Amino acid sequence: MFLRSSNDGKIWSDWYETILFYKNNQTRYGEILFFPASSRYVQIKAVADEHDPQEITIQKININIFPEIKTPLAEKIIKSIANKFKVIQALAQTAATDIKIISRAEWNANEDWRFCASWDSAKNTCGTKSPDPKWPPQIHPVKKFVIHHTAGSNTANADPKELIRNIYLWHAIVIEGGWGDIGYNYIIDQQGNIYEGRFGGDGAQAGHTFNGPYCKRIGTAGLDATPCGVSKGDVEIGYQMNAGTVGIAVLGNFNTEIANEKVKAAIAKLINLKSQTAQINLNDTADWSVPIKVKSPDGMEPGIVESAVRDSGMLLTGKNLSFDFDFTDPINPLAVVHGLPTIISHRDVDRTSCPGDNFYPQLEEIRRLAINPTTEYEAKFESSTLPAAMYVSKADSGEIKIRNTGSRSWLKADVDLRIFDNGRKPSLFKDGPWNDPAGRFFFEQTEVKPQELATFKVPLMAPQYAGMYKHEFALFKTADNSEIFGSAFDREMRVDETHQGEFISSSLRAAVKTVWRPTMKLTFKNTGFATWSKNTVLEIYDPSGAPGAFKTKTQSGYTAAKLGATVKSGENAIFTTKLTPPKNPGIYKQIFKLKDGNKEIWLGRPEVSIMTRVDK
């Protein structure tokens, strides 16, 4: 196979051969080819050489396009291939844009274990490696999904990567002398992170569900997993449940825990993506061809076998299945099983409690979510007109807009907005009209449909102390007090004093002489809310707390100057005073304070001061 690329569909690059790097039965895998990011067109050609058979049919071309390019282009490529080749089925597989799958390399899978011929238990490492993988990947078209839990103890506080490495070790090295790899195709942790499992990519047969034969004896009810004997009428049905299934295991024990929203959303998104790739309709039931063996010394008529298995009715726990039989190849007859859902759980097809008593009833929800992976309740913060700063004990308000990114319409009493202080503590901004300490505001609209914006009007009352406050906002389902996925956001809010100022400048020189009588002009800006009255005074202090050493003509105590005019918020206030420097030369620090009546104007920290050298 050769590929070439073009930006405009007219001028083409050279042809690049897709070097074969892996072969499995009928399937060949090429090396990754790199084309410039500006490429918009790709052509593919297949060339037969003299060793190939006369007639070649291309069964299927899988094109894996890595992240930059999205699905529409892949579809275009498929269409153009379909015109030129005899393509029976073409699948495009694009790396998911919103799903991150943590690769084996990222969870530090030791790839030597897949080639391990003998385990050195003293060193806890692979002793001898074989050149071939112990369990070479066999690829089957993906048809359905089997959900598991990993059981064991509570895993909430464990490192998920380490847990996965342990499962890998258990499956690859320990169980039955080691399978040679991990048995799950994907693993999902409690945070909804998705990890690559079994080596070989999609369709690689894993080992997560019982694969052995069940025995059916004519005239007896049901099946058992004991091997069939040779007595007349034994029918052995091999359930190849791992071939063509994607085994997804969730880290956790759902006999004791409940699957959280993140876990459910991750499973649903993963299945949705893989079902698109494999062109499976998740609403359909799945058909399976399973090998059957007739264990009878004198053989059996196909018709008898068929009715025998049909009569057994329930083959899989709780699932009413029907069968057809295919004796086209009399040596390897097949039973075609109809009626399995495309998403099942381990206990549907095996004697196990997996994936747990709490999780099993959630399977219908998983199926629904996988068909439409947008969760029913999901939201995203859009914008806010909340004030960035408020004055102490002063009321203000703002509007918050939150988008309904879920699949369900919100009615007024369905969801409410709650406001918390940092760390989900009760808010210090609670105002009179709040419904409770967390606010619990309902949106203004009567209904907010999916993708629409909900508007919340939020009244606030600033606390009585100035400072920076972190707020946490989140939407909740009112009925069960559960937080809506994706809705949480934070805001920092500054709370200022009403009487607040900022030092702007001083006209006093850095050095003065003892005999001088300099005039000092000090400028402050009113950065508070309140207007400063004309009686506002400038006070000067020594570091000791005593009245400043620079006495003024009019100074009594600390007071050095009076404002004499009102100064509104945002305006500058100028204090002018004539100073008498101290008699003794030296370096003096003057600390300034402003007071409007009994109210000290907050000038921030550290205190406002200037250093002045006094020379003889």
Ligand SMILES: [Zn+2]
């Ligand atoms: Zn299981």
